[in-house]
Amino acid sequence: MLVWMYLSELTRALKKNIYSIKKEMLSSYMKQELKTPSVRMAHV
Numbered sequence: 001m002l003v004w005m006y007l008s009e010l011t012r013a014l015k016k017n018i019y020s021i022k023k024e025m026l027s028s029y030m031k032q033e034l035k036t037p038s039v040r041m042a043h044v
Contacts, residue, residue, distance in 0.1 A: 007021060007022075
């Protein structure tokens, strides 16, 4: 519930819809993970 309230306030402040903000957040997260992964993968 707190996340929804935060995102609702953020959408009003930025004058964007919630889906575009979610996409931007996930996009930046994925870019960061591709640069420096938080989980190490073992080569088999």
